[in-house]
Amino acid sequence: MSTFTDLGLSAPVLKAIAALGFEHPTEIQQKAIPQLLSGDSDLVALAQTGTGKTAAFGLPLLERIAPESRTTQAIILAPTRELCLQITTEMQSYARYLKGVSIVAVYGGASIQEQARALKRGAQVVVATPGRIKDMISRGLADVSRVEYCVLDEADEMLNMGFYEDLTDILSHTPADKSTWLFSATMPDAVARIARDFMHHPSEVTVGGRNESTATVRHEYYVVGGRERYAALKRLADANPGLFSVIFCRTKRDAQKVAEKLIEDGYNAGALHGDLSQNQRDLVMGAFRKRQLQLLVATDVAARGIDVDDVTHVIHYQLPDETETYTHRSGRTGRAGKSGISLIILTRSERGRIRALERITGRPFEEKPLPSGMEICEIQLYHLADSIRNTEIHPEVKTFLPAVKDLLEGLDRDALIAKMVSVEFSRFAEFYARNEDPKGSTEGQRGETPLPHGGQARFFINVGERDGLDWMILKDMLKEATGLGKEDIFKVETKDSFSFFSTEADVAPLILESLKGAHLEGRAIKVELTDGPPPGKGGKKPWKKGGKKTYGKKGKPYSKGPGAKGKKRKKTTGKR
Structure with a gap:
């Protein structure tokens, strides 16, 4: 595995990266950084949110800045003020050991005079939203005529928000021979148009397939009646006590209304949308980052640039109008290699959109019944x-x-x-x-004949997220322990300190026998049947007869005796 040293970065930048605790570059960083350091060519980079794109363009950009010059040498354009501030903070942390480098954020909702004074003092790098920087250029408060590098971050979202004309105007004030770096999560036609109109024979770097969703996110959907949407949201929240989630609504009105209803019903919730003042938005985001809020109800525009660790679920209270936007939404969870779950609440008439989402994300979607009372x-x-x-x-x-x-x-x-x-x-x-159980949802995946309830066994196991497990790791651990196949263990749900999973009833004895006497980090694993028929005979033979199987963190086996300790994992990636 490569390190940041292998990428050709300078000692001051490497020192800053080490201080942040990053050791190994992500895939997009490995591909983009050497290319951006080696020449002045234009670049189109496609990668999901949470894969470290800011460092992918920010680190080589800092290497190319001349600190002795106080002119604006680089401009980074981002769609929202939240993302603008996030990029600025990260860039400043990367530049902490580079003397004389100034990075200034320019965005709406703050004093334009103070931002103009900051630019006048000298800023080699300006991070800006399109509307505010265009306004400052027209007033003569910002000079981008000597910009050597222009970065378009989240280009697809800037175009979705109607910034094409603003981008055209801004870029017309920059030199024709500058280098343009375009970073995006998806590649719709509008982004391809930007590459054609403003870039010169750009090379392309792609992590995963174009528009694909990250593989660490599981996608589930629940079909309900039109009037049952909020009741379904409450059930999903109640069924996940450790939920830390962003809930997406299509409109500002719906986001405010849903947040108010959740607060009335006793949930720690808040709204984030464009009708809030900048101070209100900062307070809401601050509370969410500190986990004082469990549920953040947001519109797509307001949620751009949310970079909060360990979001467990993204809930789509309503599907977005643009299919590509779903990829951005689900990218709020499953960041930096961690697992996450994307839950969709939809009506029967919207069921057909699932196929389009599966095509664009390249991931299967599972239809699930809402949990019963x-x-x-x-x-x-x-x-x-x-x-x-x-x-x-x-x-x-x-x-x-x-x-x-x-x-x-x-x-x-x-x-x-x-x-x-x-x-x-x-x-x-x-x-x-x-409150009766909603009748809109049907059990089983689309196109499958649901198994009768009597054909499944549901298990409780006393390990969960607190033990370093997520649904993927727990499923792999159970498959290894039992010798069962990929599809034999399903409906895996991890909570804070316990989990649930299902199998067919005839392999229940195998599950109970295989995990008898097993340990995780020295603690005895307990598995119990929670419902379903009494286990019958049959099934595959246990993977191991007798003895104890001990697991370390992340479900990896380390030794056969109780009390074995797994090695702690180090932080290995620079997150977005």
């Missing part, structure tokens, strides 16, 4: 029990324990536990008892 109650019960187990005892509570014990006198251990968990469990049980 009792399934949600079961998940919440396990989550509550785990939360109680892992809660640290507050020192001052000991003062009140004698009085509390007196109040609870006469209750045995089992009754006390049952009453304690019933406090929270009853809230979900009573709500879903009053």
Whole structure:
């Protein structure tokens, strides 16, 4: 595996990269950086969001800047102010050991006079939104006449937002012999048009297929009635207690309305859309980054440039009008090699759009039934029990324990536990008892005959995301432990500290036997049947007879004895 040193970067830039904890370049960085360092040719680079595109153009750009000159030598254009600020912050961190390099952000919603003063003091690199930089050029507050490098980031989204004429105007003020670097997640016709109109025989770098979605994202969809969309959203939120998600709506009005309803129903939610002031948007994004908000309800335009680690799910409350936009949305999760889940809520009339999404993303989409009320109650019960187990005892509570014990006198251990968990469990049980399960969703993938419920077995396993597992790693671990095939283990759902998975009923004995005595990081793995028929006989033979199988982090086997420790993984990529 190559390192950043192999790419030909200078010592000050390598020092900054090391300080950020990055060791190995991503695929787009490996392909783009050497090419941009070696010559002045134009480049079209296609790669998904979250693959490290900012470093792919930012690092070679900094190497080509002349710090002794205070003129604007490079301009980076981005579609939104959030992305503009994000790029500026990252570029400044890469340039921390480069003396004399100034990077200034120019965007709407902030004082144009202050930005003009910053440019007048000298900025070799300007990161800008098209509307604001065009305005400053027309007023004579910004000079791009000596720009040597122009970067168009998220070019497809800039065109979707109607910035073609603005780009034409801006680029007309730049030298004809400059180098133009175009970075995009998708390659629609409009982006190809930019390459034809503004670039000179550009070379192309592609990571994955054009417009393809990242392989680490699982795509699921739920078919509901038109009036059941919000009820479906609540069920998906309740069925995933550790949810940290961006919820996409088509319009500003819908985003605000959904966020308000979620807040009324007790969820930590917030809205992000164009009707908010810059200060309001900064407050919402700050709360989301700090995980003070669990659910961020956003429009496509407002969500451009959101770079938040560990988003577990993207929920499409409504599908976007443009099919390519789906790729951008789902790129909010599954970043930097991590896994993520993209959930779509759609009506029967929209079902046909799934095929188009499968074609453009190159990924299969699975139709799933919405979780039933009792399934949600079961998940919440396990989550509550785990939360109680892992809660640290507050020192001052000991003062009140004698009085509390007196109040609870006469209750045995089992009754006390049952009453304690019933406090929270009853809230979900009573709500879903009053609200029937939506009838819009059908079980099984499109084109398949759904298996009868009696033909499947559902399992609970006491390991989850806290143990370094996601749905892909857990599925691989189970396949390795049991010897089952790729399609034999399905409906894998990982929660914070536990997970669920399904198999056909006839291999249930194999699952239980194969995982008997297994350990993960020295902790005993427990597997239990949660529903379905009693396991019958038959199935494949266990992968191993007797003994214990121990797993380390990420589901990798390290030793056969309990207590074995896996090596911690180091941070290996520069994230977008």
